[in-house]
Amino acid sequence: MTHSDEITSFPSVTIGIPVLNEEAHIERVVSGFLSSEYPNLLEILIADGGSTDKTREIVLELASNDPRIKLIENPDKYQSFALNRMISLAEGEVFLRADGHCVYSSDYLEQCIDTLIKTGARNVGGAQRYMAKNRVQAGVSLATRSFLGNGGAKYMLEDYEGYADTVFLGCFWTEDLKKLGGFNTENITNQDSEFNLRLVENFGESVFISPKIKSWYYPRDTFFKLFKQYFRYGRGRFLTRLLHPKTGPIRGLIPFIFILLFSIYLALDLGLNVNLYSLEITILLLIILVIESSVLTIKKSKLFKGEIWRGEAKTPGMISNFITVFISLLLMQLGHFSGFLYQSIKNKIFNHSGW
Structure with missing residues (x-):
């Protein structure tokens, strides 16, 4: 029995794929969906942002x-x-949404529809799983397995099943x-999470x-x-x-608040004629990051070799992965903080409401 046989209802499906310069992947992605066993795939819309x-x-x-495939123009380029x-x-x-x-499992479409019908949810999806073909991607893929890299987001946990505030992609x-x-x-860049918050606000637990x-x-x-x-x-x-001050997840604030407070603390230590031990605390934080990177590299070594690494070159060793995980975790925090600070200044000081 195929998975499609288990679905008792087959609603018609539109697959929407926003693209920009995806010549290396688009045929594989579209062909994969066309080969699905789902019997009511109505159309595949591909919106090109000027490739x-x-x-x-x-x-x-x-x-x-295949007349089900339709090219849509997107002169505004962005995914939203x-x-x-x-x-x-x-x-x-x-x-x-794709x-x-x-890369999608062969039963991706069937599983989405099955979950959508059985749960009664308004949007369903899976965890955001990562693959790597070079050393930087290897470090990023491992870093997202850490709380420091994912903030505790449920859609980053591969074994989680249940309601959440957002999912990867979505059906x-x-x-x-x-x-x-x-x-x-x-x-x-955060349009998916923002829409899912609107779903939750309008329908309750629905993602x-x-x-x-x-x-x-x-x-x-x-x-x-x-x-x-x-x-x-x-x-x-x-x-x-x-847009969602009451329902927005707190994890989006944590990097900004922590680094802002720490920056103020460092400034006070430099400006005041007292020793606030900022150097020692900075070293302590770096040690914590080193420990987290080491533990992550060691604990996920089997998973890395078996699922994450897809490169043609030799599989990166633990030292290489440790270094790239450390750098990735650091850049994730600094990048998020810098962007949040930039947008808050743009909004609060220059009164610019949008992007």
């Missing part, structure tokens, strides 16, 4: 062989605009997406995570890109906090 590689040509070639354009055109009862560079009822106005276009829904994500492949990503995350979390 300069061969993404568009690949999509058009795929569309010429792409998603809203696809939502406005979606004909399926269910809207499954990314153009992830929604199209009617809900349209009713709530789609994704916030002023918040271009469900299932460990059976499996997909894998390649993180940023350089430290500069990682810092830039978390800088944008910090900006997005500030904007989400403005």
